[in-house]
Amino acid sequence: MAMSDLSTPKTTSPLLRSSSQLRLSSKLHLSNQFRHLLLPTPLHTSSISKISCSVSQNNQAPVAVQDNGSVKTKKECYGVFCLTYDLKAEEETKSWKKMISIAVSGAAGMISNHLLFKLASGAVFGPDQPIALKLLGSERSIQALEGVAMELEDSLFPLLREVDIGTDPYEVFQDVEWALLIGAKPRGPGMERAALLDINGQIFAEQGKALNAVASPNVKVLVVGNPCNTNALICLKNAPNIPAKNFHALTRLDENRAKCQLALKAGVFYDKVSNMTIWGNHSTTQVPDFLNARINGRPVKEVITDHKWLEEGFTESVQKRGGLLIQKWGRSSAASTAVSIVDAIKSLVTPTPEGDWFSTGVYTNGNPYGIAEDLVFSMPCRSNGDGDYELVKDVEIDDYLRKRIAKSEAELLAEKKCVAHLTGDGIAFCDLGPVDTMLPGEV
Ligand SMILES: NC(=O)C1=CN([C@@H]2O[C@H](COP(=O)(O)OP(=O)(O)OC[C@H]3O[C@@H](n4cnc5c(N)ncnc54)[C@H](OP(=O)(O)O)[C@@H]3O)[C@@H](O)[C@H]2O)C=CC1
Numbered sequence: 001m002a003m004s005d006l007s008t009p010k011t012t013s014p015l016l017r018s019s020s021q022l023r024l025s026s027k028l029h030l031s032n033q034f035r036h037l038l039l040p041t042p043l044h045t046s047s048i049s050k051i052s053c054s055v056s057q058n059n060q061a062p063v064a065v066q067d068n069g070s071v072k073t074k075k076e077c078y079g080v081f082c083l084t085y086d087l088k089a090e091e092e093t094k095s096w097k098k099m100i101s102i103a104v105s106g107a108a109g110m111i112s113n114h115l116l117f118k119l120a121s122g123a124v125f126g127p128d129q130p131i132a133l134k135l136l137g138s139e140r141s142i143q144a145l146e147g148v149a150m151e152l153e154d155s156l157f158p159l160l161r162e163v164d165i166g167t168d169p170y171e172v173f174q175d176v177e178w179a180l181l182i183g184a185k186p187r188g189p190g191m192e193r194a195a196l197l198d199i200n201g202q203i204f205a206e207q208g209k210a211l212n213a214v215a216s217p218n219v220k221v222l223v224v225g226n227p228c229n230t231n232a233l234i235c236l237k238n239a240p241n242i243p244a245k246n247f248h249a250l251t252r253l254d255e256n257r258a259k260c261q262l263a264l265k266a267g268v269f270y271d272k273v274s275n276m277t278i279w280g281n282h283s284t285t286q287v288p289d290f291l292n293a294r295i296n297g298r299p300v301k302e303v304i305t306d307h308k309w310l311e312e313g314f315t316e317s318v319q320k321r322g323g324l325l326i327q328k329w330g331r332s333s334a335a336s337t338a339v340s341i342v343d344a345i346k347s348l349v350t351p352t353p354e355g356d357w358f359s360t361g362v363y364t365n366g367n368p369y370g371i372a373e374d375l376v377f378s379m380p381c382r383s384n385g386d387g388d389y390e391l392v393k394d395v396e397i398d399d400y401l402r403k404r405i406a407k408s409e410a411e412l413l414a415e416k417k418c419v420a421h422l423t424g425d426g427i428a429f430c431d432l433g434p435v436d437t438m439l440p441g442e443v
Pocket residue numbers: 106107108109110111112136137138139140141182183184185186187199203223224225226228250251253254282332333334337
């Protein structure tokens with residue numbers, strides 16, 4: 001085993017990987033290795049930097065190839081890249097799927113810090129699915145992003161084949177098949193909701209345009225940054241070449257919270273709760289649907305007979321769970337959000353269990369529930385595991401649900417008016433009026 005001088009890294013610039021040379025091949029599997037290198041690429045020369053690393057056919061040692069074609073010799077290599085490998089011993093890559101490319105924005109933020117390592121571990125897309133991570137940051141976060149990339153490097157995930165970091169979405173989103181849009185200002189004390197919509201809305205307008213221009217045409221987009229429903233709407237409106245159906249707003253955290261509260265009340269483990277719909281906006285107007293949810297396959301109202309609690313205590317606890325968490329922890333949920341992003345993706349890439357469904361914020365056009373068109377609204381969905389989904393069409397809606405769903409719908413219509421300038425719908429008119437537009441926990 002050849003080792004470089006690990007105590008004296010050659011450079012401190014970004015950890016980056018290339019696309020072309022290290023294509024997956026049964027011959028080229030470097031078990032438990034990344035082929036990222038630290039190169040002295042000044043960040044200001046390009047918003048995304050790439051180098052390539054390939055394996056010399058003669059001695060199987062990794063060599064780094066820079067964009068300008070010059071080859072870095074083994075002598076110049078860094079850390080794990082200087083090891084040699086017994087490739088004949090590596091059989092597992094033969095059964096691996098084709099690599100997929102995943103963009104993550106806000107990659108140096110709290111949620112991403114939990115999420116990236118789950119993605120790289122194989123826990124999301126499966127143990128035979130190699131991935132490339134394209135991490136989007138900004139000038140203010142680029143140093144931190146380098147740190148994230150270094151931690152990914154040090155984690156030795158076999159399935160993580162590429163890591164790129166950059167600040168230009170037009171470069172970072174190139175050919176991506178998944179875009180997890182997390183980067184956005186979290187709400188803060190004393191902040192107007194309209195201001196949050198405006199600040200973050202701009203981000204999603206720009207990123208929608210970039211996805212439209214350079215991402216895979218069938219890219220799946222999950223918007224996490226708040227207010228996620230309206231941000232997802234802005235994003236899809238700025239990406240007319242991508243099917244609107246491919247855009248999601250994350251309401252899975254709310255679904256998970258609702259399942260937890262029902263399990264707690266019923267005294268069962270939370271895996272016994274199914275068919276949990278969150279209707280509407282990821283806000284305090286969201287409607288956790290206890291009418292159609294089930295516990296051990298039975299209607300919730302049969303198992304939990306305290307219906308007043310269901311209508312009031314349960315509903316409010318889910319609506320305000322995020323706010324309560326901020327009060328306790330001092331900042332918004334990050335780990336459980338990352339877990340819910342994993343759940344949301346897995347629900348799209350694995351078949352939904354028979355009779356069950358999951359919640360996700362999706363485009364309302366053609367919905368069977370009479371929800372206004374041209375919104376992103378959380379509804380019950382099923383998937384056959386191909387990344388796509390269908391709405392569940394026959395969920396019962398009683399008067400209680402209808403009234404509350406209408407309130408969340410009104411809120412989203414009001415939010416949409418606030419961002420008309422970002423969706424191509426004319427001049428924005430922001431009157432959030434009597435509608436409760438507060439994010440979970442806002443008072
Ligand atoms: N849908 C859901 O269920 C949930 C959504 N969220 C939302 O996810 C988003 C990210 O949360 P989290 O990772 O905890 O936040 P962090 O503050 O840890 O990271 C957010 C990242 O967003 C980017 N960003 C872009 N614009 C701004 C801005 N104006 N001010 C500050 N940061 C900005 C920054 O990255 P850079 O500089 O690289 O651009 C920053 O690193 C928030 O909007 C939050 O409200 C949180 C929990 C649940």
